[in-house]
Amino acid sequence: MNNLYNIAKDLFSTNKVDLIIGYKSIDSKRTKPIFVSSNEDVDHLVFNEYSLNNLSVYLTRKDIKKYNKIGILAKGCDIRAIVQLINENQIEREKILIISKKCNGVVKDFGLEYNEENIAEKCKSCKVRTPKVFDLMIDSEEEKKLPEPTISSRVNELDSMTPEERFEFWRNEFSKCIRCYACRQACPLCYCERCIVDKNIPDWIESSPTQRANFSWNLIRAFHLSGRCIGCGECERVCPVDIPLSLLNAKMGIVTFKEFNYATGMEIGEPTLVGNYSNEDNEDFIK
Amino acid sequence: MYRIKKQDFSKIIDELIKTGNRIISYSNNGNDFKRINSSNELSINSNFKPSKLSLKEIVFPKTEPLFYYKRTNDNVELKDIKFDSEKTIIIGAKPCDAKAFSTISKVFNWDYKDNFFNSKYENTIIIGLKCDYKDEYCFCNEVGLSQSSKEGSDIFIELDGDDYFIYILSEKGKNLFQPFMSYLIEEIKESKVDDIDKIIDLNKVRTWITDNFDSNFWYSISQECLGCGKCAFICPTCHCFDIVDENYTYFEGRRMKNWDACQFGKFTLHASGHNPRDIQAKRYRQRIAHKFKYYFDKFDELLCTGCGRCSRECPVSINIFDVIKEINAK
Amino acid sequence: METNINFEPKIIAFVCNWCTYTGADLAGTSRLKYAHNVRIIKLPCTGRIDPLFIIKAFEKGADGVLVSGCHPGDCHYTSGNFHARRRWILFNQLLNFAGIDNRRVHFSWVSASEGRKWVDVINEVIETVRKAGPFVGYSKMNKEYVYNE
Numbered sequence: 001m002n003n004l005y006n007i008a009k010d011l012f013s014t015n016k017v018d019l020i021i022g023y024k025s026i027d028s029k030r031t032k033p034i035f036v037s038s039n040e041d042v043d044h045l046v047f048n049e050y051s052l053n054n055l056s057v058y059l060t061r062k063d064i065k066k067y068n069k070i071g072i073l074a075k076g077c078d079i080r081a082i083v084q085l086i087n088e089n090q091i092e093r094e095k096i097l098i099i100s101k102k103c104n105g106v107v108k109d110f111g112l113e114y115n116e117e118n119i120a121e122k123c124k125s126c127k128v129r130t131p132k133v134f135d136l137m138i139d140s141e142e143e144k145k146l147p148e149p150t151i152s153s154r155v156n157e158l159d160s161m162t163p164e165e166r167f168e169f170w171r172n173e174f175s176k177c178i179r180c181y182a183c184r185q186a187c188p189l190c191y192c193e194r195c196i197v198d199k200n201i202p203d204w205i206e207s208s209p210t211q212r213a214n215f216s217w218n219l220i221r222a223f224h225l226s227g228r229c230i231g232c233g234e235c236e237r238v239c240p241v242d243i244p245l246s247l248l249n250a251k252m253g254i255v256t257f258k259e260f261n262y263a264t265g266m267e268i269g270e271p272t273l274v275g276n277y278s279n280e281d282n283e284d285f286i287k
Numbered sequence: 288m289y290r291i292k293k294q295d296f297s298k299i300i301d302e303l304i305k306t307g308n309r310i311i312s313y314s315n316n317g318n319d320f321k322r323i324n325s326s327n328e329l330s331i332n333s334n335f336k337p338s339k340l341s342l343k344e345i346v347f348p349k350t351e352p353l354f355y356y357k358r359t360n361d362n363v364e365l366k367d368i369k370f371d372s373e374k375t376i377i378i379g380a381k382p383c384d385a386k387a388f389s390t391i392s393k394v395f396n397w398d399y400k401d402n403f404f405n406s407k408y409e410n411t412i413i414i415g416l417k418c419d420y421k422d423e424y425c426f427c428n429e430v431g432l433s434q435s436s437k438e439g440s441d442i443f444i445e446l447d448g449d450d451y452f453i454y455i456l457s458e459k460g461k462n463l464f465q466p467f468m469s470y471l472i473e474e475i476k477e478s479k480v481d482d483i484d485k486i487i488d489l490n491k492v493r494t495w496i497t498d499n500f501d502s503n504f505w506y507s508i509s510q511e512c513l514g515c516g517k518c519a520f521i522c523p524t525c526h527c528f529d530i531v532d533e534n535y536t537y538f539e540g541r542r543m544k545n546w547d548a549c550q551f552g553k554f555t556l557h558a559s560g561h562n563p564r565d566i567q568a569k570r571y572r573q574r575i576a577h578k579f580k581y582y583f584d585k586f587d588e589l590l591c592t593g594c595g596r597c598s599r600e601c602p603v604s605i606n607i608f609d610v611i612k613e614i615n616a617k
Numbered sequence: 618m619e620t621n622i623n624f625e626p627k628i629i630a631f632v633c634n635w636c637t638y639t640g641a642d643l644a645g646t647s648r649l650k651y652a653h654n655v656r657i658i659k660l661p662c663t664g665r666i667d668p669l670f671i672i673k674a675f676e677k678g679a680d681g682v683l684v685s686g687c688h689p690g691d692c693h694y695t696s697g698n699f700h701a702r703r704r705w706i707l708f709n710q711l712l713n714f715a716g717i718d719n720r721r722v723h724f725s726w727v728s729a730s731e732g733r734k735w736v737d738v739i740n741e742v743i744e745t746v747r748k749a750g751p752f753v754g755y756s757k758m759n760k761e762y763v764y765n766e
Contacts, residue, residue, distance in 0.1 A: 027423070032604035033511040053603060057513065063566070110604065158714065167716025167754040178340075178349050178520050178546065185515035186602050196669070198553055204669055206533050208350040208543040212758040216672050219715055223668050226707040238602040240339055240521055248714070255710045274707070277699035279689070285709055286702070287725035287738055535677075535762050 002139045004073075007099060008042045011071055017097055020071040021058055023051040030110045033058070047073050047099075047138060049114040052106050054232045056081040059091050060191040071097040075106070076128030080230035080265030081188040083133055087265070087272055088228075090191060101140040103129045109237060116147050121246065122233040124149035133268060151250045158247065170215065176241040177214040179207065183235035183245060184221065189228050196220065222248040227256050227273030230265045289453045289471035296444075296451055297326035299467045300378070309375045311345065313338060320377075331379045333419040333446055337594045341523035342384050343391070345375060346407040349520075353403070353530070353542040370406035376463070378414045383427045383594035385415040385439035387523035393586045394526060403544065412459050415440030424595030426608045429487045432592060435479075452476055487615045489579070489589070495614050496580045500572070504617075508610050509571035511603040516548030518574070518597035518607075524590045527554075549573050575610060626680040626746040628655040630739070631670055633663045633698070636687035636728045643732035651736045652743045655683070662686065664697025668708040671722060675755050681721045681746035685738070688726040698726075720749040 004022075011017045022045040024034035031050045035058075036042055056078050058064050074082060079098055085091045105114075105123030112118040123129075124146050158166055181197075184190045197205045197217055205220060206213035222245075229249045236245040256262050259282055262273050304310055304324065312323045317335030320342065355366040388408065395404040418427075418434040427433060437443040441460035445452040453471065455461055464471070519525040529547035534540040547554065550571070555564040564570045582590035591607070598606040632638045638659050644651065660666055663686030674682050684705070692698040705724055712722055723745070725738045 026604055026606070030604060035510050058511075063510075110599075163713070163716045163718040163720075164754065165716070166714065170715050171754060171758065180516045180520040180548070181551070182513075182515040182517040182602060185513040200531070203533065204673065207529070207531055208533060208545045210350055210758075210761060212676055212755070212762075215715075215758065216669075216676065219672060219711065220669055223708055223711055226711060234602070238515070238517065240517055240600060248711075251714050252707065252711060255707065259706055274700075274703060277696065277703045279699075281699070281702050282706055283689070283702060283726075285719065285724060286705070287723065287741070541762065 002137065004045055004047050004099075004138050005043060007136055007138060008036070008045055008071070009039060011097070012039045012042065017069045017071040019064070019067040019069075020045070020073070020099075021055045021064070022071075022073040022099075023047060023053070023055075025050075029107070029113060045073070047101060049104065049106050050110075051075070052110070052120075052237065054078045054081060054186070054188055054234045056085065057186060057188040057234075059085060059096065059188070065091075067095075069095055069097060071099055073099050074131075074134075075100065075103045076126060076131040077122060077230060077232045078188075079131045079133050080128060081232060082265075083268055084189060084228060084230060084265035085191075086268055087270055088189075088275075093268060097136065098131075098134045099136045099138060100131045100134040101138040102143055103131075104141060104144055105129075105146050119146060120233060120237075121149065121151055122231055125151060127263075128266075132266075151246065152254070154244075155247060155251050155254065158251075170218075171211060173243050174214040174218050175211045176243060177209055177218060178241060179209040179214065179217065180240060182238040182240065186234040186238045187225070188232070188234075189225060189230070190221075196224070218243070218245075218248070222252060225249065226252045227260075227262065228264055229253065288474060288476055289455070290447070290450050290474045291453055291471050292450055295470040297329060299464075299470060300326040300329060302467070303376060303463075307374070309373045311342075311375060311377045313379055329378065331416060331444075331446075333417055335379075335381075336420055336422065336599075337381060337383065337425075337596050339596070339600065340521055341387065341594070341596065342377060342380060343387065343523050343526070345377065346388065346404055346411055347391070347526060347528075347546075350543055350545045351403060353544055355541050356532075356539070358538045368403075370402060372407045372410040375407075375411045376414060377411065379416040380413050380440065381418045381420075381594070382415060382432050382434065382436040382438070382440075383418075383425075383592040384523050385413050386432055386436065386592045387439065387594075388413060389439040390524050390586075390588055390590065390592065391526045393588065394582075397585075412441045412463055413439060414460075415443040417443070417445040422595070422599075424598040424606065424608065425593060426487075426595060426611075427593035428483045429485055429608070429611070430489070430589050430591055430593040433483060487611055489583075492611055492614050493580045493583060495617055496576050504613075505572040505575075506566075506568040508613070509568050509605070512550070512567045512571055512605055513602060514550050514552050514567050514570065515602060516550045517600060517602065518605075519548035519550055520546055521596050521600055523592060523594060523596075524578070549577070575607070575614075578607075579611065624747060624751060626654050626743060626751070627678060628681045628683060628739075628742060628746060629674040629679045630655050630657045630683040630685060631660060631663075631666050631674075632657055632684075632727075633686035633693075634659050634661050635693040636691065637685040637725075637735065639729035640727045640731045640735045643730065644735045645732075647732050649732055649736045651739045654743050655739055662692065662694050662697035663701035664692075664694065666701060668704065668712075671708070671712070675717065675721075675752060676759075678755075678759070680749070680752045681723070681742060683723045683725065683738070683742050685725040685727050685735075688728055691728060716754060720745050721752065 020036045023031040024044040025031050025046050033053050086093050105119040107114050107118045108120045129143050205216045233246050310323050311320050313320045313330045315330050357364045395401040441457040443454040527547045529545050532542050556562045578590040671682050686698045723742045727735050
């Protein structure tokens with residue numbers, strides 16, 4: 001039987017992994033990341049609709065990288081992050097063992113009951129609910145229909161405003177930012193050892209949470225993730241002041257798909273978007 | 288203590304708004320707080336969960352200028368900030384939030400009287416509200432508070448049907464309500480002592496922290512920590528700050544004081560490149576030790592009011608109360 | 618619009634050393650006149666231009682930004698401008714989405730021999746930005762940096 005407990009126990013007893021990064025239940029509606037390095041704690045592992053965290057954020061950490069073979073519980077969206085990290089040469093495919101399952105969505109945030117109203121927006125438009133890249137599959141329910149996504153209509157609503165209105169919208173949203181950098185730390189693709197905002201000679205992005213500097217920070221972060229963001233929505237979930245970061249990332253996802261027919265993290269070995277160029281790149285906006 | 292009708296309380300608030308006071312009240316769902324322009328916008332609800340961000344922004348803003356500077360050919364001109372804080376009244380602060388103000392006031396008046404803090408704190412009046420909210424993340428009773436603790440509040444109100452019970456606790460509170468005493472009806476009420484069932488021995492926790500600096504425990508409880516700093520920024524008692532000079536032109540700029548967090552990877556990075564707290568375990572140890580030992584050693588108070596925000600909002604669900612329980616059990 | 622007639626926009630031009638800068642120089646030696654509103658910043662290649670520079674220019678008070686380099690295939694460093702082009706496609710749309718649209722941010726290919734084209738591009742950019750007006754959004758954000766008695 002391919003249930004999580006048996007799979008995990010088997011992996012340890014046959015020495016196929018020396019660490020499993022998974023989820024543990026804290027109560028009926030909340031899970032947290034757990035690092036299991038032996039058979040002892042295997043019974044804590046769970047993988048359900050409350051498993052919100054994107055665990056691939058740990059794969060680029062020095063203390064995790066020292067393990068030889070790492071098993072990781074990953075939903076379809078998390079696998080896209082793993083694939084992108086492999087494509088960007090941050091982790092080696094052979095060192096990772098991806099344990100996944102068919103996904104019927106997760107809740108928007110901690111403490112919410114799993115039902116139609118509380119399903120995370122990203123799940124509604126997800127194309128990898130049955131993942132294509134994985135090593136082991138856990139038994140789970142068949143895919144079922146989820147509510148219609150609303151993200152593209154919200155992006156379109158912004159697109160239909162005048163530039164001044166859009167600027168005002170974002171200026172207002174970014175003014176709430178307190179520069180806690182939770183978005184950056186929770187993002188699996190923000191793995192730079194020294195972020196651009198940490199460099200202050202010269203002071204490219206001012207560190208004070210003023211309106212101007214916040215605008216700069218959020219925009220540059222969105223740019224550094226263009227073509228790399230996999231839409232896991234962790235940044236928006238962890239933001240303490242509820243800035244709608246998923247609007248920015250969704251827009252860039254739409255742009256990269258329209259211009260380059262590219263979706264991040266779908267295939268291992270696919271060349272990265274911004275690391276390459278093509279003679280056919282669109283230049284009708286260039287004089 | 289006094290009894291006052293809800294509508295009379297609203298009248299007082301409107302009068303205070305008219306005389307130029309800044310009134311801070313929670314929003315309708317209690318998730319955040321804002322300035323209100325009339326008593327209609329008042330939102331006094333003892334069932335609110337602690338707001339996402341704490342109230343410390345009012346006396347300790349996320350960014351503020353310290354002075355402005357201008358370079359001339361052979362000199363630097365400095366322009367100081369004028370302290371002209373608005374008279375602010377916070378309405379409906381939970382006991383865990385009200386206490387935090389008096390707690391951090393100690394460090395801001397320790398070896399140096401921080402006028403950036405004091406000028407705001409002296410002009411702020413806190414009207415506390417008895418709390419009826421409890422979830423698995425709250426632990427105010429473990430750190431010496433309770434749902435009806437009046438510590439830190441200038442005025443304290445308890446809901447009672449269509450009325451409020453008002454306790455006027457400080458000079459500031461007395462002066463504020465002086466012109467409105469006609470609305471207040473004196474009444475003595477039996478003070479119900481809250482049943483405080485503590486499970487944590489704080490002395491034991493403090494001793495363990497002192498004796499186990501190098502324990503592997505710190506690594507095992509913080510392995511999942513992302514080092515994001517959200518906990519420190521939303522905490523009502525965390526007060527670390529960073530000072531930076533920002534040049535706007537070659538000649539002019541400002542010196543700014545911004546929120547900082549010991550959880551950031553580069554918080555203790557020295558100019559030499561050495562970083563004494565180079566791994567998250569050491570940084571998390573610092574957080575717990577500061578809150579439950581160092582601050583107590585210095586000021587006889589914990590740097591934690593048990594509001595539970597950090598645990599509720601932590602992206603990876605690290606629960607500070609669980610950590611303390613584990614230490615207590617050792 | 619009446620209010621814009623006397624408005625002199627501030628334009629920052631980030632140009633590559635080998636093509637556009639030389640082209641601008643040619644415009645100068647040929648005594649071709651163009652408006653004075655532009656300040657040129659020379660970089661070795663458009664590939665060096667970080668989109669952050671564009672944001673920084675607006676932060677510092679620019680009303681418009683022009684980024685210009687060698688035609689594809691002519692880059693002195695072979696492929697710098699190809700990388701830049703791909704970046705610009707993304708950044709241009711991101712900026713547009715954030716409210717900094719194509720009236721304020723311009724891109725061009727100007728070669729070392731195209732002095733005349735440089736003049737045309739600059740004049741076009743200046744007129745477009747003049748019509749768009751001062752960048753009120755940014756100047757509103759910049760107010761807090763000025764000391765007010």
